Amino acid sequence: MWTAITREVSPALAGCELSFVPRSPIDVVLARSQHAAYCRALESLGCGVIQLPALPDYPDSVFVEDVALVFDEVAIATRPGAESRRGEGDAVHEVLGSLRPLLRIETPGTLDGGDVLCIGKRVFVGISARSNEAGRAQLRELLAPYGYTVEGVATRECLHLKSAVTQVAGDTLLVNPAWLADASPFAGYRMIEVDPEEEHAANAVRVGDAILYPDCFPKTLARLHEAGINVTTVDVSELQKAEGAVTCCSLLLRTATTA
Numbered sequence: 001m002w003t004a005i006t007r008e009v010s011p012a013l014a015g016c017e018l019s020f021v022p023r024s025p026i027d028v029v030l031a032r033s034q035h036a037a038y039c040r041a042l043e044s045l046g047c048g049v050i051q052l053p054a055l056p057d058y059p060d061s062v063f064v065e066d067v068a069l070v071f072d073e074v075a076i077a078t079r080p081g082a083e084s085r086r087g088e089g090d091a092v093h094e095v096l097g098s099l100r101p102l103l104r105i106e107t108p109g110t111l112d113g114g115d116v117l118c119i120g121k122r123v124f125v126g127i128s129a130r131s132n133e134a135g136r137a138q139l140r141e142l143l144a145p146y147g148y149t150v151e152g153v154a155t156r157e158c159l160h161l162k163s164a165v166t167q168v169a170g171d172t173l174l175v176n177p178a179w180l181a182d183a184s185p186f187a188g189y190r191m192i193e194v195d196p197e198e199e200h201a202a203n204a205v206r207v208g209d210a211i212l213y214p215d216c217f218p219k220t221l222a223r224l225h226e227a228g229i230n231v232t233t234v235d236v237s238e239l240q241k242a243e244g245a246v247t248c249c250s251l252l253l254r255t256a257t258t259a
């Protein structure tokens with residue numbers, strides 16, 4: 001029912017872009033084994049995983065979320081805000097083009113997938129250093145025929161909108177309010193706030209009724225359990241040193257079930 005597109009960790013990961021996280025040594029061998037465990041965890045939640053080979057020339061290419069958006073009706077090749085990341089997406093777009101009609105964000109638009117949170121037919125897009133107004137305007141036009149609305153959400157002190165907020169159940173968001181300059185677009189949703197000591201804890205990948213979640217945020221994890229959320233945890237410490245999180249390592253597509 002679900003397919004996940006992932007990409008193996010680049011041997012050049014230590015040369016990644018960093019914006020809000022200080023550079024620290026990354027163990028690429030450990031990053032690879034953590035990524036493999038992440039893929040197995042996705043499989044355990046019912047995803048078929050399409051794993052693309054590592055790209056030695058693109059340090060951040062494991063973070064496939066940023067190079068494309070996937071909706072039930074259509075996929076969109078983004079134009080990442082960091083110049084070093086443009087060109088990472090080609091093989092991802094080729095796979096997506098075989099599964100969905102493929103549209104594109106064009107120059108001068110920039111858009112990182114990490115800035116895009118889709119809840120039903122509402123698409124929230126971070127107003128961040130990576131995603132600009134032209135990118136949001138293009139996305140609005142591309143998605144309008146499919147009935148989606150696109151709303152900008154101002155973030156602060158974090159890389160992407162999905163650093164600050166992700167969906168963990170039908171009407172429930174996991175949020176770090178300190179990283180949202182304006183939370184009003186999310187009025188009406190049930191909110192679980194991260195523990196104030198775990199500022200990076202708002203990023204979870206939702207697969208059906210479950211979420212995949214880093215194992216290093218015990219206090220927020222307890223809040224998720226209290227809220228009745230079904231959580232599978234993974235260790236992604238080396239990917240977090242590259243300012244990655246759990247959503248960024250996969251692109252999830254709903255795929256047709258056979259009758």
Ligand code: CIR
Binds near residue numbers: 060063114242247
């Ligand atoms: C970057 O700065 O682009 C990468 N080092 C991290 C990207 C993480 N992407 C994501 O959370 N969607």
